[in-house]
Amino acid sequence: MNPEERHIFSVLVENRFGVLARVAGLFSGRGFNIDSLNVAETHDSSISQITLVTHGDAQIIEQIYHHLNRLIDVIEVTDLSTAGTHVERELVLIKVATEDPQKRTEVLQVAEVFRGRVIDMKPASLVLEITGDEGKLKAAIDIFNTYGILELARTGKIAMLRGSDF
Amino acid sequence: MELSGAQILVDSLKREGVEYIFGVNGGAAMPIFDALYGETELKLIPMRHEQGASHAADGYARATGDVGVALATSGPGATNLVTGIATAYMDSIPMVAITGQVFTHYIGSDAFQECDVIGVTRPICKHSYLIKDCDEIADVVAEAFHLAKTGKPGPVVIDIAKDAQLHEALFKYPETVDIRSYKPQVHGDPAQIGKAAALIKEAKRPMLYAGGGVVLANASEELRQLTLKTQIPITVTLMGLGAFPETHPLAMEMPGMHGSCCANYAFTDADLVIAIGARFDDRVTGDLNKFAPNAKKIHIDIDASCIGKNVPVDVPIVGDAKKVLTELNKQVGIADIDPWRAQIQEWKQKYPFEYEQKADKVMPQYVIEQIYEHYSDAIVVADVGQHQMWAAQYFKFTEPRQWLNSGGLGTMGFSLPAAIGAQLGCPDKTVVNINGDGSYIMTIQELVPAVTMKLPLKIFIINNMYLGMVRQWQELFHGKRYSAVDYHDNPDFALLAQAFGATGLRVEHTEDVVPALQKAQGITDGPVVIDFIVDEEENVFPMVPAGAGLGDVIRGLS
Ligand SMILES: Cc1ncc(C[n+]2csc(CCOP(=O)(O)OP(=O)(O)O)c2C)c(N)n1
Numbered sequence: 040m041n042p043e044e045r046h047i048f049s050v051l052v053e054n055r056f057g058v059l060a061r062v063a064g065l066f067s068g069r070g071f072n073i074d075s076l077n078v079a080e081t082h083d084s085s086i087s088q089i090t091l092v093t094h095g096d097a098q099i100i101e102q103i104y105h106h107l108n109r110l111i112d113v114i115e116v117t118d119l120s121t122a123g124t125h126v127e128r129e130l131v132l133i134k135v136a137t138e139d140p141q142k143r144t145e146v147l148q149v150a151e152v153f154r155g156r157v158i159d160m161k162p163a164s165l166v167l168e169i170t171g172d173e174g175k176l177k178a179a180i181d182i183f184n185t186y187g188i189l190e191l192a193r194t195g196k197i198a199m200l201r202g203s204d205f
Numbered sequence: 206m207e208l209s210g211a212q213i214l215v216d217s218l219k220r221e222g223v224e225y226i227f228g229v230n231g232g233a234a235m236p237i238f239d240a241l242y243g244e245t246e247l248k249l250i251p252m253r254h255e256q257g258a259s260h261a262a263d264g265y266a267r268a269t270g271d272v273g274v275a276l277a278t279s280g281p282g283a284t285n286l287v288t289g290i291a292t293a294y295m296d297s298i299p300m301v302a303i304t305g306q307v308f309t310h311y312i313g314s315d316a317f318q319e320c321d322v323i324g325v326t327r328p329i330c331k332h333s334y335l336i337k338d339c340d341e342i343a344d345v346v347a348e349a350f351h352l353a354k355t356g357k358p359g360p361v362v363i364d365i366a367k368d369a370q371l372h373e374a375l376f377k378y379p380e381t382v383d384i385r386s387y388k389p390q391v392h393g394d395p396a397q398i399g400k401a402a403a404l405i406k407e408a409k410r411p412m413l414y415a416g417g418g419v420v421l422a423n424a425s426e427e428l429r430q431l432t433l434k435t436q437i438p439i440t441v442t443l444m445g446l447g448a449f450p451e452t453h454p455l456a457m458e459m460p461g462m463h464g465s466c467c468a469n470y471a472f473t474d475a476d477l478v479i480a481i482g483a484r485f486d487d488r489v490t491g492d493l494n495k496f497a498p499n500a501k502k503i504h505i506d507i508d509a510s511c512i513g514k515n516v517p518v519d520v521p522i523v524g525d526a527k528k529v530l531t532e533l534n535k536q537v538g539i540a541d542i543d544p545w546r547a548q549i550q551e552w553k554q555k556y557p558f559e560y561e562q563k564a565d566k567v568m569p570q571y572v573i574e575q576i577y578e579h580y581s582d583a584i585v586v587a588d589v590g591q592h593q594m595w596a597a598q599y600f601k602f603t604e605p606r607q608w609l610n611s612g613g614l615g616t617m618g619f620s621l622p623a624a625i626g627a628q629l630g631c632p633d634k635t636v637v638n639i640n641g642d643g644s645y646i647m648t649i650q651e652l653v654p655a656v657t658m659k660l661p662l663k664i665f666i667i668n669n670m671y672l673g674m675v676r677q678w679q680e681l682f683h684g685k686r687y688s689a690v691d692y693h694d695n696p697d698f699a700l701l702a703q704a705f706g707a708t709g710l711r712v713e714h715t716e717d718v719v720p721a722l723q724k725a726q727g728i729t730d731g732p733v734v735i736d737f738i739v740d741e742e743e744n745v746f747p748m749v750p751a752g753a754g755l756g757d758v759i760r761g762l763s
């Protein structure tokens with residue numbers, strides 16, 4: 040087996056029904072994995088942007104690139120992992136149990152460390168919003184787990200190439 | 206003036222120059238069939254099963270190079286088309302499959318005869334459209350034809366809700382099609398072509414390996430020029446047969462599992478393989494670790510995802526075979542490889558396709574040889590199994606689009622309906638259908654339209670009373686346990702042909718083969734079926750067992 044690599048693809052597609060099924064079907068039909076997927080309309084409402092994280096050896100990654108390109112509704116495919124340096128973010132909403140004020144204070148302090156924002160607060164729980172790259176979110180989730188996570192929702196990764204210097 | 210969606214569809218198809226549409230009627234497609242009623246420019250060919258309709262459209266496309274069109278109703282009509290769509294997809298055949306769909310307001314409600322055709326066909330077509338509004342029909346048809354025939358060709362599915370067929374709109378057909386997300390790369394990168402020319406110059410044991418892509422790209426002429434200019438030996442795959450004349454001294458015949466020893470040995474010893482519109486299919490390469498181990502590889506293909514998929518490639522060239530070969534031909538000259546040519550000739554002489562004439566048996570290979578003697582110019586449409594391999598081995602194809610078969614999906618039942626499509630597309634050609642007793646009965650009902658239309662098809666059944674190819678594997682790899690392959694209970698195909706209104710002949714002795722073929726030549730007012738009762742347990746050789754390397758080919762005789 041050749042070494043597995045993780046790649047982030049940015050895929051611009053026609054904003055039409057059925058396109059996501061074609062992209063997903065490409066992966067399921069060939070036994071390729073999707074680790075994370077995010078889809079949303081861009082500033083041009085006729086175009087959607089898909090950020091897709093996958094892994095595989097170099098040959099599989101190349102296949103994925105070509106097969107994405109082959110889909111008729113795909114306008115452009117960029118492998119962000121090879122096309123240059125990129126920035127990436129994910130967002131997580133975490134509902135943490137805060138039965139007593141003591142615990143709530145601690146949770147808020149930890150949230151501060153991760154630059155989390157409180158977006159809802161009830162006597163026994165609060166909801167935090169944290170953004171960051173994968174490593175930061177993992178660290179945050181690990182910590183909040185020790186306080187008791189009641190519910191968690193997380194976006195897929197979104198990413199783009201850094202701007203050019205000139 | 207406003208027209209119904211169904212009429213807009215028919216007028217759009219006419220704008221695309223469609224001559225024939227193969228179909229079976231049903232509720233959700235009735236407005237379309239109604240619009241086709243009495244139509245003379247675009248002729249509706251009623252088939253007896255939707256699978257037959259899709260293979261007929263496919264056969265028409267393979268024989269002519271134009272887009273074939275099939276039509277079916279929703280639900281079961283559409284699912285019956287699926288095998289034909291998948292068959293066309295695997296061999297990259299330009300086709301448009303049109304299905305009726307239930308009324309828009311019923312879609313998603315499990316309505317009567319509703320089926321998510323777009324969902325079902327998603328992995329087996331190049332693209333698909335669901336039309337809910339009759340305003341979209343003209344644009345979608347134009348796009349669908351453009352997609353079906355450009356780039357890497359393939360089937361496109363158009364599913365049209367019944368209300369979209371019935372509602373009215375103005376008909377305006379687009380003059381041009383521009384799909385921003387679809388720009389096939391047709392011109393090969395000049396730098397890559399230069400590298401390929403350099404490799405060809407250096408090689409001591411080069412070989413050309415051409416596939417069905419050459420036929421699809423109409424690049425046979427350019428392939429011939431390349432071969433003749435360089436005098437490099439060439440093997441043409443099952444899908445490409447005829448792209449280069451098999452009668453030429455440089456032709457090594459087809460490679461692979463049942464290919465010639467010469468071609469397979471050449472792969473094993475070559476130092477350069479030049480692949481053109483061929484995809485290193487497992488039936489060609491055998492064990493990949495032993496495939497062309499000493500060879501650099503040049504791969505020319507319109508489909509980037511095809512290159513490097515199975516075999517690492519040194520010089521990939523993405524582009525249209527015709528355009529790339531035209532450029533490459535300007536940069537190559539005769540190769541200085543006399544010892545290699547001599548080696549090829551030696552293998553060719555030593556290991557031709559051969560069989561043993563058993564006493565009192567009609568040998569299937571002999572029948573094919575005689576079919577070749579009597580019909581060397583015909584379009585040959587084969588089905589799937591041993592007879593297909595014998596036809597590929599013993600008929601010498603000299604022209605592209607002369608040999609039609611389901612190579613990729615290996616669909617039994619393909620050949621009779623495909624022969625109907627081919628005959629309609631090429632009325633001046635003789636169309637020979639080489640069929641198997643198992644394959645024939647899978648779509649035998651299509652003999653009805655062939656008789657009705659008085660098509661002069663020559664339907665030759667190589668009847669070994671078995672699913673022969675499977676029986677061969679059972680004999681070799683399953684201890685002769687002949688599970689579910691015995692077809693001795695089939696009906697008498699000659700009598701059955703007569704019941705259908707065709708001429709039916711039965712041949713049981715070697716000396717009757719030629720007279721029967723001669724007799725068939727004289728029958729031109731309808732199909733003739735000859736049931737050749739051949740040796741039941743003859744096997745196809747040479748054979749590279751699954752998983753073995755090409756060098757380990759079992760030659761069979763000697
Ligand atoms: C639709 C379909 N079902 C099953 C198979 C598997 N299969 C491959 S060859 C073959 C035997 C074909 O029998 P026949 O048409 O009599 O040809 P023969 O091999 O005897 O020449 C079968 C069953 C197939 N290719 N297609």
Ligand SMILES: [Mg+2]
Nearest residue numbers: 641642671673
């Ligand atoms: Mg048979």
